[in-house]
Amino acid sequence: MPRMTMIEAIRDALDVAMGADPKVVVFGEDVGYFGGVFRCTAGLQAKYGKTRCFDTPINESGIVGAGIGMAAYGLRPVVEIQFADYMYPAYDQIVSEAARLRYRSAGEFTCPMVVRMPTGGGIFGGQTHSQSPEALFTHVTGLKTVVPSNPHDAKGLLLAAIEDPDPVIFMEPKRLYNGPFDGHHDRPVTAWKAHELGEVPEGHYTVPLARAVVRRPGRAATVLTYGTMVHVALAAAQESGVDAEVIDLRTLLPLDLDTIVASVRQTGRCLVLHEATLTSGFGAELVALVQAECFWQLEAPIRRVAGWDTPYPHAHEWSYFPGPARVAEALRQLVEVA
Amino acid sequence: MPRMTMIEAIRDALDVAMGADPKVVVFGEDVGYFGGVFRCTAGLQAKYGKTRCFDTPINESGIVGAGIGMAAYGLRPVVEIQFADYMYPAYDQIVSEAARLRYRSAGEFTCPMVVRMPTGGGIFGGQTHSQSPEALFTHVTGLKTVVPSNPHDAKGLLLAAIEDPDPVIFMEPKRLYNGPFDGHHDRPVTAWKAHELGEVPEGHYTVPLARAVVRRPGRAATVLTYGTMVHVALAAAQESGVDAEVIDLRTLLPLDLDTIVASVRQTGRCLVLHEATLTSGFGAELVALVQAECFWQLEAPIRRVAGWDTPYPHAHEWSYFPGPARVAEALRQLVEVA
Amino acid sequence: METPEQDDLPPLSLAVPEPEVRPGDRPDFSRVAIPPAGSVRRPPIDADPEHIRDLAFTIIRVLNRDGQAVGPWAEALKIDPEGLKEGLRHMMTLRAYDARMLIAQRQQKTSFYMQHLGEEAIACAFRRALAPGDMNFPTYRQAGLLIAGGYPLKTMMCQVYSNDADPMRGRQLPVMYSSKEHGFFTISGNLATQYIQAVGWAMGSAISGDHRIAAAWIGDGSTAESDFHAALVFASTYKAPVVLNIVNNQWAISTFQGIARGGSGTFAARGHGFGIPSLRVDGNDYLAVLAAAQWATERARRNLGPTVVEYVTYRAGGHSTSDDPSAYRPAEESAAWPLGDPILRLKNHLIAIGEWTEQRHVQAEAEIHAEVVETQKEAEAIGTLHQGLRPSPADMFEDVYAEMPPHLLKQRHEAGF
Amino acid sequence: METPEQDDLPPLSLAVPEPEVRPGDRPDFSRVAIPPAGSVRRPPIDADPEHIRDLAFTIIRVLNRDGQAVGPWAEALKIDPEGLKEGLRHMMTLRAYDARMLIAQRQQKTSFYMQHLGEEAIACAFRRALAPGDMNFPTYRQAGLLIAGGYPLKTMMCQVYSNDADPMRGRQLPVMYSSKEHGFFTISGNLATQYIQAVGWAMGSAISGDHRIAAAWIGDGSTAESDFHAALVFASTYKAPVVLNIVNNQWAISTFQGIARGGSGTFAARGHGFGIPSLRVDGNDYLAVLAAAQWATERARRNLGPTVVEYVTYRAGGHSTSDDPSAYRPAEESAAWPLGDPILRLKNHLIAIGEWTEQRHVQAEAEIHAEVVETQKEAEAIGTLHQGLRPSPADMFEDVYAEMPPHLLKQRHEAGF
Numbered sequence A, B: 001m002p003r004m005t006m007i008e009a010i011r012d013a014l015d016v017a018m019g020a021d022p023k024v025v026v027f028g029e030d031v032g033y034f035g036g037v038f039r040c041t042a043g044l045q046a047k048y049g050k051t052r053c054f055d056t057p058i059n060e061s062g063i064v065g066a067g068i069g070m071a072a073y074g075l076r077p078v079v080e081i082q083f084a085d086y087m088y089p090a091y092d093q094i095v096s097e098a099a100r101l102r103y104r105s106a107g108e109f110t111c112p113m114v115v116r117m118p119t120g121g122g123i124f125g126g127q128t129h130s131q132s133p134e135a136l137f138t139h140v141t142g143l144k145t146v147v148p149s150n151p152h153d154a155k156g157l158l159l160a161a162i163e164d165p166d167p168v169i170f171m172e173p174k175r176l177y178n179g180p181f182d183g184h185h186d187r188p189v190t191a192w193k194a195h196e197l198g199e200v201p202e203g204h205y206t207v208p209l210a211r212a213v214v215r216r217p218g219r220a221a222t223v224l225t226y227g228t229m230v231h232v233a234l235a236a237a238q239e240s241g242v243d244a245e246v247i248d249l250r251t252l253l254p255l256d257l258d259t260i261v262a263s264v265r266q267t268g269r270c271l272v273l274h275e276a277t278l279t280s281g282f283g284a285e286l287v288a289l290v291q292a293e294c295f296w297q298l299e300a301p302i303r304r305v306a307g308w309d310t311p312y313p314h315a316h317e318w319s320y321f322p323g324p325a326r327v328a329e330a331l332r333q334l335v336e337v338a
Numbered sequence C, D: 001m002e003t004p005e006q007d008d009l010p011p012l013s014l015a016v017p018e019p020e021v022r023p024g025d026r027p028d029f030s031r032v033a034i035p036p037a038g039s040v041r042r043p044p045i046d047a048d049p050e051h052i053r054d055l056a057f058t059i060i061r062v063l064n065r066d067g068q069a070v071g072p073w074a075e076a077l078k079i080d081p082e083g084l085k086e087g088l089r090h091m092m093t094l095r096a097y098d099a100r101m102l103i104a105q106r107q108q109k110t111s112f113y114m115q116h117l118g119e120e121a122i123a124c125a126f127r128r129a130l131a132p133g134d135m136n137f138p139t140y141r142q143a144g145l146l147i148a149g150g151y152p153l154k155t156m157m158c159q160v161y162s163n164d165a166d167p168m169r170g171r172q173l174p175v176m177y178s179s180k181e182h183g184f185f186t187i188s189g190n191l192a193t194q195y196i197q198a199v200g201w202a203m204g205s206a207i208s209g210d211h212r213i214a215a216a217w218i219g220d221g222s223t224a225e226s227d228f229h230a231a232l233v234f235a236s237t238y239k240a241p242v243v244l245n246i247v248n249n250q251w252a253i254s255t256f257q258g259i260a261r262g263g264s265g266t267f268a269a270r271g272h273g274f275g276i277p278s279l280r281v282d283g284n285d286y287l288a289v290l291a292a293a294q295w296a297t298e299r300a301r302r303n304l305g306p307t308v309v310e311y312v313t314y315r316a317g318g319h320s321t322s323d324d325p326s327a328y329r330p331a332e333e334s335a336a337w338p339l340g341d342p343i344l345r346l347k348n349h350l351i352a353i354g355e356w357t358e359q360r361h362v363q364a365e366a367e368i369h370a371e372v373v374e375t376q377k378e379a380e381a382i383g384t385l386h387q388g389l390r391p392s393p394a395d396m397f398e399d400v401y402a403e404m405p406p407h408l409l410k411q412r413h414e415a416g417f
């Protein structure tokens, strides 16, 4: 099986989708000739022509709004927002339009569109190239929100998202584009080709939406996380010596609650981990669901580890990022509660 | 003390602020000559002139963006978004600009602006005149979010918000504008003049931000809520026979956690109530905080009652709205858990 | 540096535009320059936009005071007297429908209504220039598209009543119709969002090598919204086959058009910033609207790209049933509006060309009234907002997604369905 | 109905604009029509925008090939030779600064940098037209405003290095400067958001009866953003005292200006849709920029309202240190740019008028280089991104609010501070 980076896996998914279905069109800022600032669409314009993969004006509302129109027409647009931090101008189109089209027309008009966006920090991108705004999507009914943590899933989830009949927000943890990053920014960079999840099947396959996966079985505690933090959690489990079960949620909404509940009922302890700011983050929803479903099994308060409630500060990136040391410490404290 | 509706109280707060400080300017769609579609600014243009209270083009991003510029200049803009449902076009200016101005300039530029918006349902406004998007603000660090539940607080909180050095989102439950609505839509409308919190002191006073208040003391359970739902909770406590302590949060961020924790530690049971859709709503954050702070005192899982995870449906408004029957039932179930 | 001593200058001050008249004042439309019917040239559809700039600063008019259709736009018109009579009937039906629904709202058979009084010609005439498969992205004030497109009046009423036959299952505010089959995109309550969607739809058609075109609709006040800009940027960049309609009815709720228009003379002028050909048309002149629509839709169909069309009209009624315009404009302003009433003007034309009589008009009015009342009875027999057969609240959970996810299933169960 | 048989027409297709040349092609700027220096008229500042439309479709130029300042814009210029020499020094300093910071970034002393190569004249010259108290709302490519405004180079470097003397405490990306005192609003990473804020600031000044004016800045690509529209709507409606600058450097990262511009010939033309007077200026001509800036700022100061000014220039370098332009445009395109180099052109002018020599230029270059290098040493002696004195991470929790709320205090504690 070929080994790929996450960028290559995403590109491959787009290639497979465009090859199979002439309705799939791909566009966004710098997406056409150049192939995207992260090169996720490189080569697609040359292969499929400039009416199927093209550059757009810098107007995120226009990109998503035009995508909605195309989706309603009958195409399957896959649009790129250059950074998740720049999705806000498109937020109205996403929330008020894409998410409600099916509902308000009672199914007459639908919006099978994917909105891709690189998310998360770790590249010294400062306040405007580091955000993780997933909670702003999970609060919006009508949307699905997906965050892959590796090349294999990225391709399979993206294909599933493109084939989904509803709008899907597809958040790509940019710090994982080139390798599985566990938060040890001071150690040499590792590459996907050395990682089993860098193995990406050729051609078409899907990783179904709304299915979490256990990345590491464990009995002492459950870690609920997604994206970059999956790798941080794995490192923290290792380094803390806590036998944590690490669940990669993959799709945040709809959520695979069964997998979560089954695990927490076993371990009795739960840590929720994300890079986004803490307050009103998606972790809050996870806590609310877990305490409701597993109240009688819980042996300790559910803990949250998350980005601090500040903007993502450029120079203090590694003080801000919830790295393995912080997670390991939280795990140790979690299992110590008697 | 004069009795006022919430509309009058808000207008009075603006009048007091504009009278005291020439830096206070008020604008928005239909806000000037006409005085706002809910009449909250009626008379202000006539009194203070059209450069201090004026109509704007229909561009919410422009309204907030211009407000940010004015605030940075040194004024104290109080802008109106006609319905909270129409704040999305301004969301980028609120999140990326207003909320981070102080931080990114290290205090050199600040944004003492208030963004007022009518919120909530109950007036057959359908999907686009009924939303409660507070969780989309509480996730954004740098903002303060306020939701008054009565005329007295509305005036005092609005004056506090205008005097606050940071941007404040001021959400006005429109169903409370003319009377204390407890969710019994099929009963005669009651008026603020018959309610003690319709008593509004003349002139200047503030209700400090970040302070919750206990609206009804009780020993069996704690209800955490705000806005319209305060009145629903009071009705539900009454009707269910459950001796619930009802806390009106008033400010969602910064949150008065002390008042919350003190109550839940006493009652051991907690219900979180809001009109906004459930998933990733502000209630999730409340649950996460309460379970962390009160884990050992909790005798039952924390319950949430909220709007369903659907758009606000026009004709089914009263099936959607979390009214007193649903809340009463939840309270009964909550205290039955052994 | 070389800057002037700024303190020598008078202090700055803010200009806040105001309408010429307010309640208590005498209505005054003298500022509205109205060229004689037939006086504006009709350029070829592939004219260089730079050479037809003047068409954004005038008013294209076809019907003169005597009810004659005159000038180059009249000559190019493709419509026969039967078509005109049909058009008259569409407008009269819309007006009768509006009148009934306003009463129904006052009777609390529905929560809300928005009327078209004075603006009937625009959507009714424009609809004729469209072909099957074309798609409108309307605002709440283009029900004429449905009526002229043959959509059943009864279904419209059922939507307004949110009854069991409402295709939107009571989920949408009254008047927020949707009909794919009739080329009528589901209306959004959010202003301007659909303008760019129309452009996207048209781009989709062009990408697919289709023949279908789109029509975007917006009000004067809403042109200030940012998505208006997004639409013009995308439409001009990709030469999308779309007609960008602007209905300038002088008011946006209580706000006069001068607030949205800023310093430019007209809304049509906005197109010039993008090199888009732009027309300004008498919106109360059925023939002028149709002539402009045929010009613009032909441009789109021949892949010549977008056209901006501003229709100059007047919102004679309140903004909605929640609005009382006498609070912000003189009550007599509507009567003073110089472009007249669209129904009256088309009627007079038909009489002038010998295709209609006062008597037939009275008769038609009676027929239409009876038909609308009859249809209304049928709709009400099914149900109204608070009575009769209504969609089940269980349905509230449907169509959020194509397939109901577990958390919604659970909530529906919790809700008791 | 009367619609044409659409199937007779050829199918629609989507137009996707492309630059004339791509890597491998020969650079070609023949489409850029360049009027001779001095050939464009200079209208009075209160001219009717409709009468000066042509100024948005030409290029106002002052310096001719012989280095002479010619024509009406030259005549109206308020600057003396000392001022010009200062201007030259500003541009040379900016270029030297850029060169050093690019190297520093490659040496990983900072994470990121954005240069101004070829665009130095614009901000450096514009700054001269401002008075103390005026406020710029810059993009990341207007550091010339700071240098020409006398802001310490060392502080700029400390910002780029995120060291302990960075006034932004390491919180902002490199080049995102802020200085209220120097009339330089804190830069946002989000495009176009500040364009409308500039208008709001100017409105604030006008509301307050102040004398201060604002200058908004945006790139060609970013004019497509919606807040550009918001700014033009508000500025034209309230006649805000603001200059709306558009720096058209031909590229937006890898995207050529044709994607943003759509069908209109120029970006300046956007102003016409709003009735805003609009100029198009040679951005590589220090004198032309200054002349236009003086015209536009005087309009603002005299309460005549906003002006749109498009500066035609070329981004000679990469978009940022993350960008390699050879992937999307011919490497030689920069050399083929017909408007020349702004520093060379001002130098030649000063030589032509006898105020400068080649020798003094070489000497100035050496001096400036030495000064920048010296300043750099001082800045680096404090610290760089990964070394030396840097702001404490504890500071990360400050300034989120004026007063730290309990939940942040708790988090700071949890973080160990």
Ligand SMILES: Cc1ncc(C[n+]2csc(CCOP(=O)(O)OP(=O)(O)O)c2C)c(N)n1
Pocket: B029, B058, B082, B086, B089, C141, C189, C190, C191, C218, C219, C220, C221, C222, C223, C247, C249, C251, C252, C253, C315, C319
């Ligand atoms: C984004 C948004 N902002 C505000 C509103 C509230 N609103 C509804 S209609 C309207 C006025 C629109 O005026 P115009 O565009 O001229 O259309 P008209 O009603 O005259 O047909 C306003 C402000 C809204 N629906 N959406």
Ligand SMILES: Cc1ncc(C[n+]2csc(CCOP(=O)(O)OP(=O)(O)O)c2C)c(N)n1
Pocket: A029, A058, A082, A086, A089, D139, D141, D189, D190, D191, D218, D219, D220, D221, D222, D223, D247, D249, D251, D252, D253, D315, D319
């Ligand atoms: C809202 C938003 N969208 C996208 C970006 C990413 N981005 C940064 S610079 C840039 C290109 C801007 O081009 P232009 O406006 O021409 O300015 P220039 O860089 O040429 O000076 C883009 C797309 C951003 N910063 N903000």
Ligand SMILES: [Mg+2]
Pocket: C219, C220, C221, C247, C248, C249, C250, C251, C252, C253, C315
């Ligand atoms: Mg209008």
Ligand SMILES: [Mg+2]
Pocket: D219, D220, D221, D247, D248, D249, D250, D251, D252, D253, D315
């Ligand atoms: Mg550029």
